Amino acid sequence: MILPPATLGMLGGGQLGRFFVSAAHEMGYAVWVLDPDPNSPAGRLADEHLVAAYDDYVALDRMAAGCAAVTTEFENVPAETLEYLAKFIPVRPSAKAVAICQNRIAEKTFLRDHGIPHGPFAVIRGDDDIAAADEALFPAVLKVARFGYDGKGQARVASREEALHAFHGFNGEPCVLEKMLSLDCEVSVVLARDAAGQIRAFAPGENRHRKGILDVTIAPARVDAALSRQAGEVAERIAVELGYVGTLGVEFFVSGGALFVNEMAPRPHNSGHHTIDACVTSQYEQQVRALTELPLGEPRMHSPAVMVNLLGELWFEGGDHHTHQREPDWSVLHREPGTRLHLYGKHHARQGRKMGHFTVIGESIDAVLEIALRARAAVGIVDDDH
Ligand SMILES: Nc1ncnc2c1ncn2[C@@H]1O[C@H](COP(=O)(O)OP(=O)(O)OP(=O)(O)O)[C@@H](O)[C@H]1O
Ligand SMILES: [Mg+2]
Known part of the structure; x- marks a missing residue:
């Protein structure tokens, strides 16, 4: 067990990180937050705020030296960052788990491979994939595989033509095309x-x-x-x-x-x-x-x-x-x-x-x-x- 007054590391300084800092403080821990934004909500409560990019290895070395274990509140932290920190201190969740959750293609593939119920979808890497997509997927939602949140990087598309247009609008970034489900x-x-x-x-x-x-x-x-x-x-x-x-x-x-x-x-x-x-x-x-x-x-x-x-x-x-x-x-x-x-x-x-x-x-x-x-x-x- 890592016991107080140990220092814990948090990658990401948003509100989820801020609530983590509060909980950790209540329990007697110190927290270091890494987030590039000097005004990040969690950074402002942290014992130490490393104002640095997620791939700043000088900052990561400081975190590894100063913290007993590290976690994340931001799903787009590069998996390489988590892998790097894991050489020195426990990182929870693991880079492997985060990598699956942060990429919609990996996520949907994981669900399919494990027989976990999910909606019909197609992986879109090029125009051909849209041409080949099952007609039954439409109307659909096209979602960029990475860096989407709060409905960003998504387009509702009624037809193949609209899907193609939206895909180009996303600069041909890898996407998933999901059937639009009618939700209870x-x-x-x-x-x-x-x-x-x-x-x-x-x-x-x-x-x-x-x-x-x-x-x-x-x-x-x-x-x-x-x-x-x-x-x-x-x-x-x-x-x-x-x-x-x-x-x-x-x-x-x-x-x-x-x-x-x-x-x-x-x-x-x-x-x-x-x-x-x-x-x-x-x-x-x-x-x-x-x-x-x-x-x-x-x-x-x-x-x-x-x-x-x-x-x-x-x-x-x-x-x-x-x-x-x-x-x-x-x-x-x-x-x-x-x-x-x-x-x-x-x-x-x-x-x-x-x-x-x-x-x-x-x-x-x-x-x-x-x-x-x-x-x-x-x-x-x-x-x-x-
Ligand atoms: N295939 C779908 N069928 C029906 N509704 C959908 C579908 N995909 C997305 N939506 C609607 O849009 C919302 C946001 O979608 P999704 O969870 O994929 O986006 P997000 O950008 O990751 O959002 P968040 O970060 O808030 O979870 C869903 O909660 C749902 O209301
Ligand atoms: Mg969502």
Whole structure:
């Protein structure tokens, strides 16, 4: 076991890293964050912020010398960086697991090879692959294999012609072409797996997206018990097959009553934010525990919860980013019972940028959802278009 006051390393300085730093500090650890942005949310809380690129080997050497173990919050950290650090200190999750999750072609291939349910897709590396794609895939979504997030690097395409046009728009980058599924709903499972192979999964959450970005998570998901159990089992199988150590997020589509894995995130997940306020152990504390070989904590939810993301547009009057940036009126949120606001300390708001979130907990999921949606409207989130 790596015990306090050891220093832990975190690759990536976003909000997921920031919550990890908070959890680690609570537990008595120091944390060094590596992120090129001098104002990164996690970097600002860290004991040491290495302001450097992910392939800056001088900075990586410093991290290896100063930290007892290292983890990541950013799935696009180069696998080579993780491999390099692993020569000196434990790196969890492994470069191999992260490499699969950060490339949609590798990810989909992994799912197919392991017989894990996923939607129909084709790998697109050139115009020929589009010409050869099964007609039944359309209408479809074309997604770049690497560096997409929050719906970026994606195009909805009705036909082969549109797919070709979108592919050229992505400069011929390798892509996957996915059949557009009609969704009953979306759910996700966040779990932690330790180095000994023990797994602790949180109850599935139900996710609502808006403009390709997570908007609301309702936990536990309002799906039948069999589906919920099955989602947990599939997520566990993925963790085992990846040899995963750490906190893992698995996103699912529910279509025609059946589960299909959408994608995996080799880190804590946005849909697991509520675990801070609604579970005995948060997904971030689990990440600390898995990294340091402490026994994993109890994932049980003590309250139903609804999490609402606060995106950059909320910092502009009427969502119009030509106006001056101003702070939303948080007093309306604090007046709602059972509400906890989390802000990430990002100074510049942008359309779609995740600036914070709030979680509502209470006695029943219906009551909590009602309060959360009322608070969401009151703070100024409007449902104009989708
Ligand atoms: N094949 C599909 N069929 C139906 N809906 C889809 C499909 N692919 C994506 N979507 C919708 O778009 C959302 C974002 O897609 P995806 O998870 O692939 O993107 P992402 O950029 O990785 O987003 P994030 O980082 O927020 O998870 C999905 O959660 C879903 O609502
Ligand atoms: Mg996603």
